[in-house]
Amino acid sequence: xxxxxxxxxxxxxxxxxxxxxxxxxxxxxxxxxxxxxxxxxxxxxxxxxxxxxxxxxxxxxxxxxxxxxxxxxxxxxxxxxxxxxxxxxxxxxxxxxxxxxxxxxxxxxxxxxxxxxxxxxxxxxxxxxxxxxxxxxxxxxxxxxxxxxxxxxxxxxxxxxxxxxxxxxxxxxxxxxxxxxxxxxxxxxxxxxxxxxxxxxxxxxxxxxxxxxxxxxxxxxxxxxxxxxxxxxxxxxxxxxxxxxxxxxxxxxxxxxxxxxxxxxxxxxxxxxxxxxxxxxxxxxxxxxxxxxxxxxxxxxxxxxxxxxxxxxxxxxxxxxxxxxxxxxxxxxxxxxxxxxxxxxxxxxxxxxxxxxxxxxxxxxxxxxxxxxxxxxxxxxxxxxxxxxxxxxxxxxxxxxxxxxxxxxxxxxxxxxxxxxxxxxxxxxxxxxxxxxxxxxxxxxxxxxxxxxxxxxxxxxxxxxxxxxxxxxxxxxxxxxxxxxxxxxxxxxxxxxxxxxxxxxxxxxxxxxxxxxxxxxxxxxxxxxxxxxxxxxxxxxxxxxxxxxxxxxxxxxxxxxxxxxxxxxxxxxxxxxxxxxxxxxxxxxxxxxxxxxxxxxxxxxxxxxxxxxxxxxxxxxxxxxxxxxxxxxxxxxxxxxxxxxxxxxxxxxxxxxxxxxxxxxxxxxxxxxxxxxxxxxxxxxxxxx
Ligand code: IVH
Numbered sequence: 001x002x003x004x005x006x007x008x009x010x011x012x013x014x015x016x017x018x019x020x021x022x023x024x025x026x027x028x029x030x031x032x033x034x035x036x037x038x039x040x041x042x043x044x045x046x047x048x049x050x051x052x053x054x055x056x057x058x059x060x061x062x063x064x065x066x067x068x069x070x071x072x073x074x075x076x077x078x079x080x081x082x083x084x085x086x087x088x089x090x091x092x093x094x095x096x097x098x099x100x101x102x103x104x105x106x107x108x109x110x111x112x113x114x115x116x117x118x119x120x121x122x123x124x125x126x127x128x129x130x131x132x133x134x135x136x137x138x139x140x141x142x143x144x145x146x147x148x149x150x151x152x153x154x155x156x157x158x159x160x161x162x163x164x165x166x167x168x169x170x171x172x173x174x175x176x177x178x179x180x181x182x183x184x185x186x187x188x189x190x191x192x193x194x195x196x197x198x199x200x201x202x203x204x205x206x207x208x209x210x211x212x213x214x215x216x217x218x219x220x221x222x223x224x225x226x227x228x229x230x231x232x233x234x235x236x237x238x239x240x241x242x243x244x245x246x247x248x249x250x251x252x253x254x255x256x257x258x259x260x261x262x263x264x265x266x267x268x269x270x271x272x273x274x275x276x277x278x279x280x281x282x283x284x285x286x287x288x289x290x291x292x293x294x295x296x297x298x299x300x301x302x303x304x305x306x307x308x309x310x311x312x313x314x315x316x317x318x319x320x321x322x323x324x325x326x327x328x329x330x331x332x333x334x335x336x337x338x339x340x341x342x343x344x345x346x347x348x349x350x351x352x353x354x355x356x357x358x359x360x361x362x363x364x365x366x367x368x369x370x371x372x373x374x375x376x377x378x379x380x381x382x383x384x385x386x387x388x389x390x391x392x393x394x395x396x397x398x399x400x401x402x403x404x405x406x407x408x409x410x411x412x413x414x415x416x417x418x419x420x421x422x423x424x425x426x427x428x429x430x431x432x433x434x435x436x437x438x439x440x441x442x443x444x445x446x447x448x449x450x451x452x453x454x455x456x457x458x459x460x461x462x463x464x465x466x467x468x469x470x471x472x473x474x475x476x477x478x479x480x481x482x483x484x485x486x487x488x489x490x491x492x493x494x495x496x497x498x499x500x501x502x503x504x505x506x507x508x509x510x511x512x513x514x515x516x517x518x519x520x521x522x523x524x525x526x527x528x529x530x531x532x533x534x535x536x537x538x539x540x541x542x543x544x545x546x547x548x549x550x551x552x553x554x555x556x557x558x559x560x561x562x563x564x565x566x567x568x569x570x571x572x573x574x575x576x577x578x579x580x581x582x583x584x585x586x587x588x589x590x591x592x593x594x595x596x597x598x599x600x601x602x603x604x605x606x607x608x609x610x611x612x613x614x615x616x617x618x619x620x621x622x623x624x625x626x627x628x629x630x631x632x633x634x635x636x637x638x639x640x641x642x643x644x645x646x647x648x649x650x651x652x653x654x655x656x657x658x659x660x661x662x663x664x665x666x667x668x669x670x671x672x673x674x675x676x677x678x679x680x681x682x683x684x685x686x687x688x689x
Contacts, residue, residue, distance in 0.1 A: 008062045015056065019063050022053040026069040031172065034165040034233070035264050038656060040640040067141050067169040075159035077223035084146040084156045087181065088240045090134060091151060092317050093127075093300065093324040099279040102301065105323045106275035109303060112312055112320065118274035121304040123251045124281050125269040127324050128235055129295035130187035131216040133161060135234075140176040142169050147219065151317065160219050161186075163228035166235075168262035175260070179243040182258060184236040188215045189294045190393045192231025201371060202434055207378065209400040210331070210390055211295050236263040237300070250304045268292075271304055282325040289327060289361070290393045298326040327361065331390045331400065334358035336383055339370065339414045341421045345450035346530050347437035349427055351376060351414065353387070353399055360391040368397040372434045373416045380404065384411035422446035442482065442580065449475050451528050455483040459534055459622060460526035461518055461593075464511040465504065473497055483526070484587030487512055516592045520547060521625050523595055527581075530571040536563055538628035540572075545632075546597045547585070551576045605634020606685050610646035612637050613661070616654030618671050629678050633685060641666060649674045 007016045026049055029041040041049075054070050057063045064071065096102045103117075110117040132148040145161035146154035161167050164186070171180070188196070188211040196214060200207045208214035218230035236258045238251075246254065252271050259265045268285065272278050282299040289296060303309050303321040312320040338354040351370040358365055368389050370376055381387060381402045388401040416436065418427055425440030438444050442451065452471045456463040463486070474480040479493070489512065494505035518526075524547075525537035532540070543561045544550040550572075558569035575581055612635045614623050626649065627637045641648055641660040648661040648668045661668050669677060 007065070011060055011062055015060055015063070019053065019056055019060075022049055022056070023069060025049055026053065027168075027170070027172070030069065030165050031168070031262055035262060038640075040642075042638055042640075069169070071169070072163050072165070073225050073228045074162070075224050077225075078159070079222070081155035081157060081220070083149075083153050084144060085153055086134060086146070086149075086151070089151050089317075090132060090148045090154070090183065090240075091314065091319055093322055094318045096301070096323045096325050099275075102279045102282070102323075102325065103275045105301070106278070109312065109321065113308055118276075120308075121250070121271055121273055122278050123255075123269060123271050123302045123304040124278055124285075124299050125237065125266045125302075126285060126292070126296040127298040127300045127326075128185035128187050128237070129212050129297040130185040130235075131212065131219055133157070133184065133186055133219070133234070134240065135161065135167065135182045135184075137171055137177075137180040137182070139178060140171040142167065155220070157219055159224040160221060160227040161234070163224050164232050164234050166233045166264050172262040173260050175257070177242050177244065179241060180239065180261070181241040182236050182263065183238040183240050184234055184263070186215050186219055186232050186234050187211065187294050188218070188231055189233070190395050191293065194395055196230065201375060204374070207375075209388075210392075233264060233294075236265050246306070248305075248307055251302050251306060251309070252304055254306070279325075286327050293393065295330065295392055296327070297330075298324050300324055330361045330392050331388050332358045332360045332365075333386055333388055333403065334365075336381065336385050336387050336399070338383055341417055343420060343422050343438050343444060343446035343450075345447060345454055345528055347420075347440065347444065347447050349417070349420070349436045349438055351416070355387070355389065358389060360389055360397065363391060365389055365391055365397045368399050370399055370414075373429075373436060374434050376414050376416075382407065382411040382413055384408045420444055420446070445475050448481065452480065452483060452486070454528045455526045456486070456515075457526075460522055461515040462522075463508075463515045465508040466511070470497070470500075470508075482584045482587065484584055484591055487516070487588070487591035487593070516594065518593065518595050519621070519625060520545075520595045520597070521628060523547070523593070524550070527575070527585075529575045531568045532572065534622060535624045536561075536568060538622070538624040539563055541625075542628035542632035551582075551585075605632070606681050607633040607635035607646075610635045611644060613639070613641050613645055613648045613657060614651070615648060615657040616651030618649075618651040618674075620671065620675065626674065626678075629682070633678075633681055 007019060026046065029046050033039045050069065053068070057068065057070055096105050106117040106120060110120060113120070133145055134148070134154065135145045136143045142158075142162065144156060145158045145167070146156055148154055162169065190211065193208070193211040193214055197207050199205070206217070208217060214230070215232060218227050218232055221227045236255070239254045239258060242254070252269060255265045255269055270281055272281055278301055282301070285299050301323050303312065309319070309321040314320060335356040336353050337356055340352050340354060342350050342352050344350060350372070353368045353370050355366050355368060370381070379399060379402050381399060384407070386403040386406045387399045388403070389397055390400045391397040416427070419425065420427055420438035420440055423438065423440040423444035423446065425438050425444060427436050428439050429436045438447065440447060442448050449471055452475070453468055455461055456466040456471070466486070480486055480489075489509065491502065491505045491509055494500050494508060495502050519541070521538040521541035524532065524540055525534050539562045540550055544553065555569050555573050558564055558572050559566060607630065612630050614626055614637065618626060630637050635646070638645070641657050641664065643664045643666070645661065645664075645666045648657060648666055649671070650658045650668055651671055658668065
């Protein structure tokens with residue numbers, strides 16, 4: 001379907017043509033970004049084209065139709081949701097627990113179909129743990145979207161669903177059905193969920209117990225503008241109605257067709273024959289569950305042929321043609337035995353729950369984070385309480401709920417310490433901040449250890465062989481206080497430490513020697529200044545060129561750097577004004593830590609007007625460093641390859657961008673060639689100054 005179909009013919013052809021081109025470009029960009037996960041436009045280009053379309057629509061209001069990309073957040077807040085009757089009821093699924101029950105399910109299906117269980121084709125896919133919704137498209141346009149409700153009647157949440165970029169407003173391609181009802185799940189990925197809750201904790205807003213609640217809660221906002229800010233994704237898993245009737249198709253074919261129409265569908269779907277293969281796959285999927293980045297609570301097993309699905313029909317509220325293999329729950333109940341307080345690199349004092357060990361989705365959990373004092377108050381949790389623990393993916397286990405009805409009489413209140421549990425310094429809570437901090441700074445051994453771990457880390461000075469245990473010993477023995485002391489370590493001392501033989505001691509001394517030669521960006525990052533991550537460090541290095549210039553910079557000059565706001569600028573300014581920090585930096589330089597000073601980007605750079613793309617994994621420098629060095633030379637660094645791209649840098653495992661560069665005949669450099677080119681261009685640039 002073409003994006004111009006709905007544009008009124010009363011408008012001049014040139015206006016319609018421009019609007020059509022912008023709509024198509026924006027829809028394509030959306031689809032590539034949110035559905036295919038292969039961005040082609042930069043955010044700035046997207047915003048620019050969106051503004052152009054908005055301006056054009058302001059001049060010609062007849063261009064504004066509901067499927068215009070400008071209309072995702074169009075509706076005002078509503079007073080409540082009206083009902084929508086589902087034309088086809090939204091059913092639930094029966095369960096199969098374990099292999100035997102999958103075999104029994106397949107036998108039941110085979111009996112009814114008078115077929116052999118091993119000949120039956122099943123489609124197996126993840127059971128997404130979000131909020132089920134149903135979308136109706138007429139002639140390719142989104143007409144309505146509803147919650148499941150009681151299965152027969154749902155709530156009309158069309159205005160909210162329109163704000164999800166993974167919900168097409170107009171279907172894509174040339175094979176658009178007259179009528180389509182698509183069902184699927186709205187999910188929130190772990191990363192988005194963690195960010196949403198972190199922000200909520202800072203701003204005293206609603207904290208969600210799990211991504212499912214967050215997805216459902218975000219969809220039921222009365223103001224679509226709120227839903228629009230939530231990181232939600234719609235994944236399609238069923239075509240409940242299609243006209244014209246696709247005839248003798250299979251579920252897996254329909255899913256491929258939905259992908260073509262613009263929906264996210266499961267990349268994990270497999271068509272398998274017989275219950276043995278189905279059960280094997282369900283087990284294997286369970287093993288990989290933590291790697292998907294979002295919650296799944298099982299696998300859904302469906303008879304693949306739609307004709308056979310129709311033959312099998314329904315019992316009560318569940319289809320006979322499908323069942324759910326359930327994974328172990330990601331939430332379990334246990335007892336909070338104690339709370340300890342840990343001190344991090346920046347002095348943040350974090351309460352950690354010590355739990356009676358409990359197995360959560362196959363992993364034994366005995367610690368969980370309680371975040372901060374506000375979180376303890378929000379949960380109203382005491383030592384001795386029975387608590388619900390949630391573990392998912394890479395996210396640290398969390399206490400999500402407290403069972404207040406089961407609070408024992410001897411439950412003890414959790415008292416936040418006034419003094420640092422490690423060094424005894426005052427614990428301070430700054431007005432407006434939720435985090436309490438130990439005021440000891442580098443006097444505090446806990447902060448010192450964390451600062452040293454950060455300094456030695458792979459993305460900082462990358463000191464091979466200097467692990468956490470060794471750092472703990474060195475600090476506890478008072479042999480190392482600041483990072484500069486590391487460079488005074490010798491083999492004779494190191495080999496007196498437990499588990500350190502002569503060879504490992506020598507290796508560490510050699511590693512320290514190599515670490516002396518670094519880059520300015522890594523050095524700035526290694527200092528561990530609050531809120532100065534790798535990208536900010538690279539930006540600062542590119543902007544100031546030398547450490548002296550950075551140290552001398554006033555707040556205002558610091559704010560002139562990309563991504564540096566007033567808060568980060570203040571952290572930097574304070575850091576470099578502390579005498580002990582200056583002493584440490586001097587001592588590091590005296591110990592031989594060095595880098596090549598960079599040219600500052602003033603005036604036109606040698607790569608002005610060029611767009612570069614970095615793809616794949618780089619080994620010797622980080623992407624942020626590469627990007628900062630290119631930018632310092634005047635290049636623009638983009639996320640996608642086009643025929644205007646000057647050069648593509650392809651690291652390990654570069655994928656589609658490399659392929660595209662080759663097809664378009666764009667110059668490609670490997671990592672070694674890239675570094676050589678950077679060095680050469682920087683040297684030329686310095687000579688010409
Ligand atoms: S197919 C006739 N496929 O599971 C039911 N459902 O217990 C057809 N669900 O509320 C549903 N992932 O929201 C199907 N890949 C998937 C699913 C899935 C999650 C949910 C669905 C429904 C519940 C049924």
